Amino acid sequence: MENITAFGKLLSDPTRVKIIRLLATKPLCVCELMEILRVNQSCVSQHLAILKYQRLLKSRRDGKWIVYEIDRQALNGLLSNTKRFLTDSLAKIITLGKEHRKLVTLKNRGLLCHKLKMKG
Numbered sequence: 001m002e003n004i005t006a007f008g009k010l011l012s013d014p015t016r017v018k019i020i021r022l023l024a025t026k027p028l029c030v031c032e033l034m035e036i037l038r039v040n041q042s043c044v045s046q047h048l049a050i051l052k053y054q055r056l057l058k059s060r061r062d063g064k065w066i067v068y069e070i071d072r073q074a075l076n077g078l079l080s081n082t083k084r085f086l087t088d089s090l091a092k093i094i095t096l097g098k099e100h101r102k103l104v105t106l107k108n109r110g111l112l113c114h115k116l117k118m119k120g
Contacts, residue, residue, distance in 0.1 A: 004085050006054055007078045016047050027069035
């Protein structure tokens with residue numbers, strides 16, 4: 001589940017989402033990302049560092065430049081894990097065992113909501 005929350009955090013910033021999408025299209029260097037996004041070098045580098053820390057990017061040297069690209073295997077793994085998390089039975093997700101047991105015991109939505117309303 002940590003992978004999924006980390007992936008969610010990656011997607012929580014619009015600039016990072018744009019960078020992910022751009023790099024999924026073609027490898028780019030920092031200068032090119034700066035030009036396309038109209039943001040400064042520090043901003044681009046910070047977002048690239050976050051994406052690289054989460055192992056979503058690969059980089060290679062091309063002369064003076066470092067070219068970044070999406071690590072498709074890592075991205076596919078994150079997407080697969082996210083899909084599995086969203087579609088698997090809650091009972092299969094070990095870290096949500098307590099929540100699953102509570103979910104199974106819920107009986108009547110109306111009574112529970114009324115009970116909670118009375119407390120508040």
